[in-house]
Amino acid sequence: MDKPYKWTFWNxxxxxxxxxxxxxxxxxxxxxxxxxxxxxAAVISKATTLAPREGNPPPRIVExxxxxxxxxxxxxxxxxxxxxxxxxxxVDLPCPLIINVAGDTVEDFPAVxxxxxxxxxxxxxxxxxxxxxxxxxxIAFGASPEIVERISxxxxxxxxxxxxxxxTPNEGSIVESAIAAEAGGxxxxxxxxxxxxxxxxxxxxxxxxxxxxxxxxxxxxxxxTVARVFKTSSAISIPVLASGGVNRAEDILELIAxxxxxxxxxxxxxxxxxxxxxxxxxxxxxxxxxx
Amino acid sequence: MIIEKEEIxxxxxxxxxxxxxxxxxxxxxxxxxxxxxxxxSFPVTRRPFTISSTSGNSVEIIFEVVGRGTExxxxxxxxxxxxxxxxxxCGYRLNPGKWLLIGGGLGAAGFPGLAARTECDLLLLxxxxxxxxxxxxxxxxxxxxxxxxxxxxxxxxxxxETVLWDSFGSIALCGPVPMMKAVIEMMPLQARANTQxxxxxxxxxxxxxxxxxxxxxxxxxxxxxxxxxxVFPADSIDWERWxxxx
Numbered sequence: 001m002d003k004p005y006k007w008t009f010w011n012x013x014x015x016x017x018x019x020x021x022x023x024x025x026x027x028x029x030x031x032x033x034x035x036x037x038x039x040x041a042a043v044i045s046k047a048t049t050l051a052p053r054e055g056n057p058p059p060r061i062v063e064x065x066x067x068x069x070x071x072x073x074x075x076x077x078x079x080x081x082x083x084x085x086x087x088x089x090x091v092d093l094p095c096p097l098i099i100n101v102a103g104d105t106v107e108d109f110p111a112v113x114x115x116x117x118x119x120x121x122x123x124x125x126x127x128x129x130x131x132x133x134x135x136x137x138x139i140a141f142g143a144s145p146e147i148v149e150r151i152s153x154x155x156x157x158x159x160x161x162x163x164x165x166x167x168t169p170n171e172g173s174i175v176e177s178a179i180a181a182e183a184g185g186x187x188x189x190x191x192x193x194x195x196x197x198x199x200x201x202x203x204x205x206x207x208x209x210x211x212x213x214x215x216x217x218x219x220x221x222x223x224x225t226v227a228r229v230f231k232t233s234s235a236i237s238i239p240v241l242a243s244g245g246v247n248r249a250e251d252i253l254e255l256i257a258x259x260x261x262x263x264x265x266x267x268x269x270x271x272x273x274x275x276x277x278x279x280x281x282x283x284x285x286x287x288x289x290x291x
Numbered sequence: 292m293i294i295e296k297e298e299i300x301x302x303x304x305x306x307x308x309x310x311x312x313x314x315x316x317x318x319x320x321x322x323x324x325x326x327x328x329x330x331x332s333f334p335v336t337r338r339p340f341t342i343s344s345t346s347g348n349s350v351e352i353i354f355e356v357v358g359r360g361t362e363x364x365x366x367x368x369x370x371x372x373x374x375x376x377x378x379x380x381c382g383y384r385l386n387p388g389k390w391l392l393i394g395g396g397l398g399a400a401g402f403p404g405l406a407a408r409t410e411c412d413l414l415l416l417x418x419x420x421x422x423x424x425x426x427x428x429x430x431x432x433x434x435x436x437x438x439x440x441x442x443x444x445x446x447x448x449x450x451x452e453t454v455l456w457d458s459f460g461s462i463a464l465c466g467p468v469p470m471m472k473a474v475i476e477m478m479p480l481q482a483r484a485n486t487q488x489x490x491x492x493x494x495x496x497x498x499x500x501x502x503x504x505x506x507x508x509x510x511x512x513x514x515x516x517x518x519x520x521x522v523f524p525a526d527s528i529d530w531e532r533w534x535x536x537x
Contacts, residue, residue: 024501030498046502055502055505055513060502063493065359067335070495070501072502075513219333268335269496271327273496273498
């Protein structure tokens with residue numbers, strides 16, 4: 001790469017390829033207050049749903065030897081409150097805000113996006129098809145390429161802004177889902193979401209998470225993300241946003257080499273709220289030092 | 292940097308860190324820090340610790356080894372530097388007037404700093420045994436242990452029978468949830484309204500973003516332990532639901 005290092009995404013130029021992953025940065029407001037958004041290309045918000053959701057009963061997170069299980073349950077105040085309270089504050093963010101959208105039904109996705117279109121704030125959307133489809137007995141929307149395409153078509157029909165479809169690694173074929181998202185009109189895919197995981201207390205025979213299973217994240221997941229990014233980016237022509245296992249500058253460069261357009265940092269941000277600047281700076285040093 | 296480490300009771304440590312003076316200015320009692328206990332990637336998240344006390348340019352925490360994070364911390368030598376985030380969260384409202392502090396086990400870890408900043412009249416401490424009983428010098432203290440190895444034999448609630456609740460304008464309460472709930476239930480309504488509770492939860496980020504550390508809120512929904520608290524008015528918590536979780 002040549003200096004100055006620039007990354008172009010959704011027709012905008014950034015001096016960093018780093019996106020802050022949904023669920024780990026709120027709406028960026030806390031990080032903005034501390035000046036920690038420097039180095040981030042954009043913030044991806046917590047999931048926003050049509051109605052408010054109080055989230056799952058605690059404990060919502062459990063740490064394992066080599067990673068973290070979470071079962072937050074898409075806790076959020078609902079799209080009305082997001083429009084009324086959070087987005088007006090997000091006007092001051094030093095970087096764009098992408099709103100993550102979730103739902104219980106296929107129709108929820110366009111309904112939430114339609115409401116968000118009323119605000120000038122969102123740079124784009126990230127459509128979370130990893131959540132359970134109530135009509136299909138709780139199987140993730142993302143398990144079926146037909147449903148992924150259907151949601152993408154509906155999102156496209158109401159959105160004036162670009163959107164990414166956040167795919168699930170847990171059910172179905174991620175490559176087929178990526179192809180379906182592109183066919184439905186998506187402007188990117190996010191590869192991917194947390195992996196279904198569970199911890200058991202062998203003494204009590206009980207799982208510490210109230211819902212038993214949760215989403216697993218860990219720096220150890222990086223090779224799984226690299227493989228999925230490589231396979232999906234070879235199969236589609238829209239950008240792939242990599243997500244999963246990033247905690248070093250080398251990881252970002254590796255994912256870009258595998259075909260990612262932009263790279264998300266999630267769990268590591270919880271440990272290092274200034275991760276974006278730290279990783280961007282050390283990535284630039286690596287690029288400068290490499291022949 | 293760790294400037295002092297001491298095992299004050301079996302498996303219970305006091306560690307003092309050197310911190311910038313700007314940290315001390317913000318380190319009100321009841322606030323907490325997030326420590327990166329390892330330079331390695333694992334454990335992945337930081338560990339939260341209540342600020343026990345501050346002096347000069349140092350901050351102290353008191354903790355018990357309960358898992359891998361605290362085990363690593365207990366084995367870390369003086370002179371080592373660790374990444375420390377904070378002070379975080381909302382601490383105690385430092386009301387004037389007389390204070391009563393009620394602590395169960397390690398729940399008293401945050402009281403030295405609180406006692407130094409308030410007019411603390413009485414400290415009630417309960418623990419399973421004297422091996423778990425923290426002491427705070429210079430405070431009028433009544434202690435009770437479940438096995439009778441120090442002070443009276445019994446539960447902290449046994450010490451409450453003779454408390455003159457009206458003589459305290461503020462009450463601080465910290466300990467295991469069932470213990471705190473039992474204490475709250477013994478209080479007259481006015482005392483309960485004057486009580487501030489220091490809560491504990493498994494924490495992700497520590498700064499309000501991840502929603503990992505929920506505490507059931509009175510009237511429904513959840514509070515964020517890290518940014519709405521960790522110190523809450525006792526009345527803002529749904530004690531039934533909170534006890535159910537533990």
